[in-house]
Amino acid sequence: MLMEGYDIGYLFGGIALLVAGILIVVYHQKIADNLAGGVNSYNKVKLFGLGACILGIIFIANIHILLLRLFMHIIMPTKF
Numbered sequence: 001m002l003m004e005g006y007d008i009g010y011l012f013g014g015i016a017l018l019v020a021g022i023l024i025v026v027y028h029q030k031i032a033d034n035l036a037g038g039v040n041s042y043n044k045v046k047l048f049g050l051g052a053c054i055l056g057i058i059f060i061a062n063i064h065i066l067l068l069r070l071f072m073h074i075i076m077p078t079k080f
Helices: 008-026 028-035 038-060 064-075
Strands: none
Touching: 008 028, 008 038, 028 038, 038 064
């Protein structure tokens, strides 16, 4: 019941998100200099990249569906 069906689309989307997060972490200084406030935002940009990596791993493992179901059950509990 936990893994009713593994969706390949989420695998490729998760890989793309993971690669994007890795690129953000590697090039965080250039990104912060060009798009953000410079030296003051290096850590913020790196943290954003790490968050993207974690989200990519969650998508690859298909855990996001379980987390969304748990969240929806907390908000709207059913009697089943």
